[in-house]
Amino acid sequence: MSNSIPADGPLVTGPGDPEHDPGAAYALEPDHVSSLTSLLLATSGETVVTRTPLTGAPLAVLPQSSDADVDEAFRRARRAQQTWSRTSLAHRQQLLLRLHDLVLDRQEEILDLIVWESGKARKHAFDEPLHIALTARYYGRTLNRHLDPRRVPGVFPVLTRAEVNRIPKGVVGVISPWNYPFTMALCDGLAAIAAGNAVVAKPDSQTTLSALYAARLLVEAGFPADLWQVVSGPGPRVGGAIIDRADYVCFTGSTATGRRVAAQAAERLIGASLELGGKNPLLVLRDADVEKAAEGAVRAAFSNAGQLCVSIERMFVADQVYDRFVDRFVARTEAMTLGATLDWGNDMGSLINEDQLRTVVAHVDDAVAKGAHVLTGGRARPDLGPFFYEPTILEGVTPEMACFGNETFGPVVSLYRFSDESEAVDRANDGEYGLNASIYSRDGARARALARRVKCGTVNVNEAFAATFASLGAPMGGMRQSGMGRRQGAEGILRYTETQAVATQRGMPLAPAFGLSDEAYAKVMTASLRVLKRTGRA
Missing domain, CATH: 3.40.309.10 (Aldehyde Dehydrogenase; Chain A, domain 2)
Structure with missing residues (x-):
């Protein structure tokens, strides 16, 4: 599989003769479409034809994923995550900063694809590569601050060493919407892989090509190919299959659907972050x-x-x-x-x-x-x-x-x-x-x-x-019916980790020792607590 968009021509060509045939004003190059859709794990034999909102003309034929495809996506992602979770933070930071440069270098192709799929004005499409570059740079500069083991006070100074580790959850399911097809497909999952997880992503069918382009840029930046899997299909079926298999779910969409995502995640006792509707x-x-x-x-x-x-x-x-x-x-x-x-x-x-x-x-x-x-x-x-x-x-x-x-x-x-x-x-x-x-x-x-x-x-x-x-x-997310959880900032990456406390006891156990009776031990501990309070050391 090639790691880059074919370089033998532009991603989008045009304009043609819009006065006589508006649908021919622009066209996605078939080779590029085929190159992108090859990244989908979709073998059901079913397809969906998408159309550009600009003209209503056909845009792409998208293969659809089956339950077996979702199973395979998680199998590949879990295998890749086991190795990825052991990579150094310095290496992850290097790849994130490389992605930052790639996104800025490829922004014209990204903008073409976003506008073609979503119909938005080009100046609004620019917000998307801008946001991904900012996200990649932020986590590329701050991973140590968020993920390094952190010392906390032990029960007894010197005798007790206590620290907190951040352990990746495993495989994160990302279900993203059509309105910001490049940044919403990538920004939440970017924090997830930065934290040591793998991702199985399901973008909206209308804007799958933008999401696939984002996935390809990850590979070009040097991230392992199987670390980020993309599946396609209707939300109730494929999205539901993702929630049934993921270790954490990130969903952006309507409040009504968000409630169903939260209920399904709660049945499995897995975490979920939901960015939902607003007025x-x-x-x-x-x-x-x-x-x-x-x-x-x-x-x-x-x-x-x-x-x-x-x-x-x-x-x-x-x-x-x-x-x-x-x-x-x-x-x-x-x-x-x-x-x-x-x-x-x-x-x-x-x-x-x-x-x-x-x-x-x-x-x-x-x-x-x-x-x-x-x-x-x-x-x-x-x-x-x-x-x-x-x-x-x-x-x-x-x-x-x-x-x-x-x-x-x-x-x-x-x-x-x-x-x-x-x-x-x-x-x-x-x-x-x-x-x-x-x-x-x-x-x-x-x-x-x-x-x-x-x-x-x-x-x-x-x-x-x-x-x-x-x-x-700064964290971004909603209160009340607008969702739960936050993207960006410390909360945006720590949501994809489990908190692990590790304490090492030195010298003496936290139990009766040196012949002390239980009663004498209780008195020694009581006196120790009073001393520690007066000295302010713990």
């Missing part, structure tokens, strides 16, 4: 820089056409700046460029499929029918592509409307006035979710104090979502 709020305080807030609000609501777990869907704006903010936000939204191309220059791309478009249309139509006002947008754009929908700003959304409390996961945001900041925080905390929030204020200290009252796993001050997500030392 994320943004607060514009009375002292906010309105122009900065409006610019950030566009990115917060419409990055990747709103198909982002941390995307903002509710904006609470202080009375003092509401009208000015709305004017600037609407103007910036209406100035956005939409397009179905692989080129730079588009501000927003397509929704992923018909289901997402149907949800967006239903939420907007329901809101309008019940009295909400569309300030801008509110229309599908089939002239651009089959699943395009305009960035949409709603006013007057009320609790009986579907988009009030349910996640839309599309380019739709609702605006609300507030006069009291405590009331705004209460409204931001309303509902069952708690993933991401954003606060705009000229007073950073005040905004940070307010952030502590917001029930979200990440809160960005004067930024949409990228400040927390790109700060790899």
Whole structure:
């Protein structure tokens, strides 16, 4: 098996003659598709045809995995993990930093593939190789800090040496979504293999090629070929088979599916981290820089056409700046460029499929029918592509409307006035979710104090979502129904390890010795504890 994409031509060619045949505007090279799909462990004989959201044209024929394939994937992964777990941290760090460089070097091919599979704007696709490079560099520089054995106080100074080890769990199952197909396929599993585990990954069928490209880059960087296995197929069948075999499960997706993943993992008493849905709020305080807030609000609501777990869907704006903010936000939204191309220059791309478009249309139509006002947008754009929908700003959304409390996961945001900041925080905390929030204020200290009252796993001050997500030392994840566990930072890697305590006793046992009776031993121990308390040594 070759360790690199064939170098005899570009990954994606085009444009052709889109005026006469839009579906021919770009094409994935068949040899490259075949090279990528060869990485799948899939021998069932079943296939699925995927289509690009840009035009609806066929994209790839993906082989599907059977239960036997999943068994084989775990067999290979477990064998590879036994050797990998004994490799030095220095060697793992070297490979992670090599991956960092590879991702940056190959970013144009990565971006082409992401846009072609997901339909997002190229500038939003760039977030993905950027995030993987940051992840690889972070763990490539910090493995010793997280994984080296750590000394802790023993029961008796000098006599008792105690330390804590971090032992890899084994084989981690990673089930990743379609909305960020490169980074979500790789970032969670990257921490897992850095900790000494192997991975069996199941990406979403719509975006499997991006995940396979990520797997190939791992091999090119020098990671063992069998350490990262990729299987494909429907979530209930193949995802369920992974949970039945894994030592730990990492899932990113909807809250409804996350509950089922958690229940199945609990049956086996294995750990799981779940990053799930959100109905994320943004607060514009009375002292906010309105122009900065409006610019950030566009990115917060419409990055990747709103198909982002941390995307903002509710904006609470202080009375003092509401009208000015709305004017600037609407103007910036209406100035956005939409397009179905692989080129730079588009501000927003397509929704992923018909289901997402149907949800967006239903939420907007329901809101309008019940009295909400569309300030801008509110229309599908089939002239651009089959699943395009305009960035949409709603006013007057009320609790009986579907988009009030349910996640839309599309380019739709609702605006609300507030006069009291405590009331705004209460409204931001309303509902069952708690993933991401954003606060705009000229007073950073005040905004940070307010952030502590917001029930979200990440809160960005004067930024949409990228400040927390790109700060790899900071944990990222949700509260309440938005999930459990964290990616990134120490928590992001330690979740893939078991904690092991090792204590070595010197000189005398922790039991009666030297002829002491049990009663005398108890008195000696009592006196020793009093002395240790007074001296502060243990």
